[in-house]
Amino acid sequence: MKTIINTNFGKIFILALLTVTVTTAVAQEEETKPKFSFSGSVDAYYRANLTAPNDEEAIAPGSSFAQLPGFSLGMANVIAAYEGEKVGFVADLVFGPRGTDAIFASPMYSATGDIVNQLYVYWNVSDAVTLTFGNFNTFLGYEVISPVANFNYSTSYLFSYGPFSHTGLKADFDLGSDWSAMVAVMNPTDLTEFNPTGDYAVGAQLGYSGQFLNFLYSQGGFEIDYTGGFDLSEEFFLGLNAAHFSAEDDGGSFTGVALYPQYAVSETFSLGLRGEYFMTGDFFGDVASIGSDVDGDGSVLALTLTGSATIGDLILKPEIRLDSSAEDAFIDNDLAPTKSLASVLFAAIYSF
Numbered sequence: 155m156k157t158i159i160n161t162n163f164g165k166i167f168i169l170a171l172l173t174v175t176v177t178t179a180v181a182q183e184e185e186t187k188p189k190f191s192f193s194g195s196v197d198a199y200y201r202a203n204l205t206a207p208n209d210e211e212a213i214a215p216g217s218s219f220a221q222l223p224g225f226s227l228g229m230a231n232v233i234a235a236y237e238g239e240k241v242g243f244v245a246d247l248v249f250g251p252r253g254t255d256a257i258f259a260s261p262m263y264s265a266t267g268d269i270v271n272q273l274y275v276y277w278n279v280s281d282a283v284t285l286t287f288g289n290f291n292t293f294l295g296y297e298v299i300s301p302v303a304n305f306n307y308s309t310s311y312l313f314s315y316g317p318f319s320h321t322g323l324k325a326d327f328d329l330g331s332d333w334s335a336m337v338a339v340m341n342p343t344d345l346t347e348f349n350p351t352g353d354y355a356v357g358a359q360l361g362y363s364g365q366f367l368n369f370l371y372s373q374g375g376f377e378i379d380y381t382g383g384f385d386l387s388e389e390f391f392l393g394l395n396a397a398h399f400s401a402e403d404d405g406g407s408f409t410g411v412a413l414y415p416q417y418a419v420s421e422t423f424s425l426g427l428r429g430e431y432f433m434t435g436d437f438f439g440d441v442a443s444i445g446s447d448v449d450g451d452g453s454v455l456a457l458t459l460t461g462s463a464t465i466g467d468l469i470l471k472p473e474i475r476l477d478s479s480a481e482d483a484f485i486d487n488d489l490a491p492t493k494s495l496a497s498v499l500f501a502a503i504y505s506f
Contacts, residue, residue: 197228
């Protein structure tokens with residue numbers, strides 16, 4: 155009787171061992187199998203001025219996106235990606251006003267160039283080195299083109315005056331101990347379809363534990379940019395962006411700093427304030443609302459308070475914004491020149 159029991163136990167043990175082995179092998183095969191993903195977002199918003207007319211064309215803050223009056227469209231963003239063990243690609247397409255503004259230098263050649271936000275291939279040469287070739291969004295700045303990744307729906311002046319995208323070759327390095335680095339050679343800033351000038355830009359980045367120091371030189375213009383953030387507590391985060399750009403031969407300059415304190419009220423609702431001071435030099439002129447005939451001296455203080463409520467994959471963002479220029483850069487409800495503009499906005503963003 156003992157022998158039969160031991161034999162059955164041995165069979166059960168061997169069967170269990172084979173099951174674990176096969177399961178592990180299948181899991182490992184699934185992990186190494188290339189993965190295709192499909193993601194993106196859709197957004198729309200309502201915007202209105204509180205201190206200026208809403209029937210006048212383009213009376214809005216002088217930063218990019220979210221400038222249209224009334225019920226307005228953002229963009230549809232569709233991203234197809236293929237991730238292999240060593241190589242892969244990303245095709246990022248945009249449709250709508252926000253996408254059009256983001257890739258303003260296209261089309262240069264292709265009739266469909268005005269829908270390509272990013273289009274690149276990459277090669278993981280090793281665990282520490284990745285090469286990327288093609289068109290990719292800029293590595294400078296705190297904010298990005300996609301509204302999903304920004305806390306505030308409207309954008310900063312720093313983001314708007316900085317580069318949006320590059321086309322070229324970059325190499326990312328994992329230096330260990332939370333250190334990273336990147337070097338790149340690219341077409342001139344925002345010339346993403348091809349190079350019509352024969353000039354090239356160079357970029358570099360040094361990162362440590364979520365803090366990044368960025369450099370860009372393009373066609374006689376040099377920009378240095380710091381982007382980072384700190385978790386001050388479980389609920390409170392502070393983001394920071396500071397940048398300076400200067401061009402040769404009095405080609406203009408800008409300097410700015412923005413703080414992003416954000417507080418998580420609950421798991422589904424957060425409040426965030428963007429406080430920004432921004433000033434420009436000769437070439438860039440004033441930072442008044444686009445379409446305004448009123449000149450300013452190129453300096454502005456902008457305060458933006460945003461709420462962010464999450465309902466599944468839907469994000470709702472009510473926002474109030476005050477832009478204050480050093481001179482009369484806007485108009486009031488009586489069409490008289492004024493130094494400030496107050497506006498409100500409500501955005502809905504769905505991500506998938």
